[in-house]
Amino acid sequence: MRAAAGTKRHGGTAVVGPLAVLPEYRERGIASHLVQAALMRARAGGCQLAVVLSMFCASFFSRHGFLVTPRGALPSELRASKAYQRHDSQASFCMTCDLR
Template identity: 45%
Template sequence: MIRDLRIRAAQPADAAAIGAVLERCGLPVDDLARLVGEFHVAVLESQIVGCACAELFGDSAIVRSVAVLREWRDQGIASHLVNAVMMRARANGSRRAVLLTSTCPSYFARYGFTLIHASKLPPEILESKEFQRMRNTSALCMCCELA
C-alpha cells in the first residue's frame, strides 16, 4: 500500500472530486449528489485518487462506482476501497453484496463474489437505478454473502 494513503467515508464537500475521478474512469456521475454519503474515498496528499460506493437496499448492498485514477492503479487502493464499503454495508445490516461488471469479474472474485443470474436477486435490487442502467449491456451480475 502507498504510504500516507487514507481511506475514509466521503463527505458532501467531496462530491466534485469524486465526480472528477468517476468521469476520468468513464463511470456515470448522474446520481452522485444522491449517493455521496454512501461513498468511501482514497486520499493521498489531500487529493482524492479513488472512490467506491455501496448503495443499500434492504438487506442487500450494490457495490458500484469503484474507481482509481490510472496513475494510482495496481497499488492496492481499489482493494482497500472495496473492503471499506463492504465492511460498512455489513455494519449497516446488509447480508449480501451484489454488483455488475463488464470488465473485472476476476478482480471481484477475490472478495468472494460469484456469478449469479440477476433473476435470483430481490426486486428492489433489480429496480435500482444501477441495474436499470446496465439492463441491456453485457455486464455480469455477481453476488457475495456478507454474513
C-alpha cells in the first residue's frame, strides 16, 4: 500500500486519520485526494463535522478547510471515545471542518 486514510464515525462527527503516504509518493497530491475523499464519505454518511486529532501537519489540514478548535468545543460523544482519549495530550492539536 502506498497511501492510506482512516475515518471513524462518532455520531454525527467523523474523525479523519490516521493519514499516511509513503515518502517516495509524497508531493503528488495523494494526501489531498485522500482527505477530500474522506470528507466526501463523511458528508454522504450524514456527518456534520469532521475532526482531526494529530501532532503533525496543521497547515496541511487548514488548506482543506479545517480550523484549530478548542477540545472542549468537541461533541461530548467524541470526547468520551477511545480515539479522543488516545490523542488527548498537550502535544497534539485538534481541528474541525464543518461539513454542512
